[in-house]
Amino acid sequence: QVQLQQWGAGLLKPSETLSLTCVVYGGSFSDHYWSWIRQPPGKGLEWIGEINHSGSTKYSPSLNSRVTISVDTSKNQFSLKLSSVTAADTAVYYCARLVNWQWLSHWGPGTLVTVSS
């Protein structure tokens, strides 16, 4: 049974750095890619980026300059950092497992991050 749990600060001020971590229970961590996705309130899903166990990353072009995704295979964890946040970054952030490089098979419960002065 694969489960993803995530945590991080839920309230940030403009210009701060968003930081979230996701831990994976069950399954083989090294066999898959791991993704971050976000969803602004009342809007659709937006892919942020992904990473594999060796640290190879791919980021959304629209967020590339501000995003860093990292991995800690010893803890079955991966993390998201998004710098210089603004109100437009307010969203529920999800971590997810990517199977066969294509299918987001399991999702974390989501973390609401609000950016407000």
Next chain:
Amino acid sequence: SSELTQDPAVSVALGQTVRITCQGDSLRNYYATWFQQKAGQAPVLVIYGQNNRPSGIPDRFSGSSSGNTASLTITGAQAEDEADYYCNSRDRSDYHMVFGGGTKLT
């Protein structure tokens, strides 16, 4: 990068069949993946690959694809199927992931 286009809203009567579509150039190279999202919950994978359902997804959900259009069909819609549905695939040029805008099923 390419985009995926979905109708914003679709309605269906209880027990009837409904098709939700997703259009985009990337679908000529990659199968669409479909997610169901109910209010306040994380998305759930319902269809992946050519037409595969994860364990626990009812067989009334099916997927198909033709050219640049992918479809999610619910045969015999139930009240619990009311949700937002999103399609997703890889972009065929830069391999980033893209999502459709979502379809609200009533």
